[in-house]
Amino acid sequence: MVFHLFPNPFLGGAPSEPSASRTGGSWLGSPLIMEEVPLMEVVPRLPRFQRKPLENPSPGEHPTRANPYYDLVVRLPVPDDPVSVPVGIVSTTYQLIQHHEVVEAVVEALGTFRAYRPSSPVRLTMSRFGERMLLSLPLEEEALDPGDGLLLVPTVDCVNSVDGSTCFSLTLVWLRLVCSNGLVLREEWQLYRRRHLRGLDVAEIREVLEKRLAGITADRETFNRWLDTPLTLERVASWVDKVLRHRWGYHAAARAHHILTTGQDGEVITRPNGKPPSAASLRAGGEVPGMDVGTPLTLYTVAQVLAWIASRRSNVQERLEWRKQIGSLLRDLEAARA
Numbered sequence: 572m573v574f575h576l577f578p579n580p581f582l583g584g585a586p587s588e589p590s591a592s593r594t595g596g597s598w599l600g601s602p603l604i605m606e607e608v609p610l611m612e613v614v615p616r617l618p619r620f621q622r623k624p625l626e627n628p629s630p631g632e633h634p635t636r637a638n639p640y641y642d643l644v645v646r647l648p649v650p651d652d653p654v655s656v657p658v659g660i661v662s663t664t665y666q667l668i669q670h671h672e673v674v675e676a677v678v679e680a681l682g683t684f685r686a687y688r689p690s691s692p693v694r695l696t697m698s699r700f701g702e703r704m705l706l707s708l709p710l711e712e713e714a715l716d717p718g719d720g721l722l723l724v725p726t727v728d729c730v731n732s733v734d735g736s737t738c739f740s741l742t743l744v745w746l747r748l749v750c751s752n753g754l755v756l757r758e759e760w761q762l763y764r765r766r767h768l769r770g771l772d773v774a775e776i777r778e779v780l781e782k783r784l785a786g787i788t789a790d791r792e793t794f795n796r797w798l799d800t801p802l803t804l805e806r807v808a809s810w811v812d813k814v815l816r817h818r819w820g821y822h823a824a825a826r827a828h829h830i831l832t833t834g835q836d837g838e839v840i841t842r843p844n845g846k847p848p849s850a851a852s853l854r855a856g857g858e859v860p861g862m863d864v865g866t867p868l869t870l871y872t873v874a875q876v877l878a879w880i881a882s883r884r885s886n887v888q889e890r891l892e893w894r895k896q897i898g899s900l901l902r903d904l905e906a907a908r909a
C-alpha cells in the first residue's frame with residue numbers, strides 16, 4: 572500500500588482534525604501519539620509544562636522539606652485531560668525549554684531561506700503526556716526523484732524533551748514518501764544538539780540550518796553515486812553476515828537479506844545453529860514498497876532496505892539512533908570487496 576506521508580487535505584480556515592492520529596510503538600517506554608496537521612495547528616496542540624519543588628505533599632508524622640537539588644516537571648491540564656501530571660525530575664540547573672518555544676524558533680530560523688505556509692502539513696510525534704516531542708518539517712520543494720518515481724524529501728526533524736531525557740536537536744533526514752523510510756547521510760547526523768543549560772538562540776539555529784541545507788546538492792550526488800554502484804548478492808551477503816550482523820544484530824541482518832532477495836519483509840523462524848543471517852529461514856511478512864527484485868541491485872537499494880528496517884523500530888529513540896548509522900553502513904559496503 573502506498574502511504575503518502577504528507578497529504579494536504581487542510582483546506583479552509585477552520586481547525587481540522589489531523590489526517591492521521593494513531594498510537595503505536597513507544598518512546599523510552601511511553602506510548603506514542605502521532606498526528607499529521609497543518610503547521611499553524613502545531614503550537615496549539617502542544618502541552619505546557621511547569622517546574623515545581625520536589626517535595627512530599629503529605630508529610631505525615633515526620634517533617635519533610637523540598638529537595639534542594641531537583642525539581643519536579645509537571646504537564647499542565649490539556650483539553651482532553653484536565654488534570655496536571657508529573658512527567659519527570661530535573662536538576663535545579665536544568666533549563667526548561669517548552670516545546671512551543673522550539674517550534675517557533677525553528678520555524679522562524681527556517682523561514683529565512685525556506686517559505687513555510689501556515690497550511691503546510693507536518694508530522695508531530697509525542698510521548699503520551701507530551702514530555703518528548705519530534706516535529707518533522709518536510710522541504711518538499713527540494714524533493715528528489717531517484718529515477719523510480721518514489722520521491723525522497725529532505726526533512727528537518729526537531730527533537731525536544733522537558734524531562735531531560737533527550738537533548739534539543741535538529742537533524743536533516745531524507746524521507747521516502749512511499750513508505751516513510753528515513754535515512755541520514757552524514758556522520759555529523761545532527762545539525763544541532765544542545766543540552767538544556769541555556770535558552771534557544773534563533774541566530775545560531777539559523778546558521779546551522781543554512782550550512783546543512785547548502786549540502787543538499789552534495790546529498791543528491793551521493794544518491795546518484797549509490798544508484799550507479801551495482802552490487803552482487805554474494806558481496807551483499809558477506810556484508811550482511813559480517814558488518815550488519817555486528818551493528819544491528821542477527822534478526823535485522825536476516826531481514827535485510829530476505830528483503831533484498833525476495834522483496835518481502837519477514838520474521839526469523841529458523842536460526843541455523845552456527846549459520847550466518849543470510850542462511851536463516853524467514854516467514855514472509857508482506858511486500859516492501861518500492862522493492863523490485865527484477866531490477867539490478869545497487870547501493871541505493873540497500874540504503875532503502877536499511878531505512879525500511881530502521882523506520883520499523885517500535886521505539887522512537889532506537890529509530891533515531893539506527894537512522895544515523897545508515898550512512899556509515901553504506902560506506903562500509905561500498906568499501907567492501909566481493
